[in-house]
Amino acid sequence: MADPSSAAGDGDSKDNSVAKTAGLVVFSGIAISILKALNPFNKKGNEETPHTVSQLSPFS
Secondary structure, three states: OOOHHHHHHHHHHHHHHHHHHHHHHHHHHHHHHHHHHHOOOOHHHHOOOOOOHHHHOOOO
């Protein structure tokens, strides 16, 4: 007869790798979102603030 604990062990390692992959995907998505929010060249995020360098310059 086959040992049921060895069969369960094989499934656990597969489940563990799926969980690690899913965690990596979630972490990557969060990291990309943070980088996009902090990007100073992100025009979509800067549309709300009408100030530009030329408007703030005292010599214009």
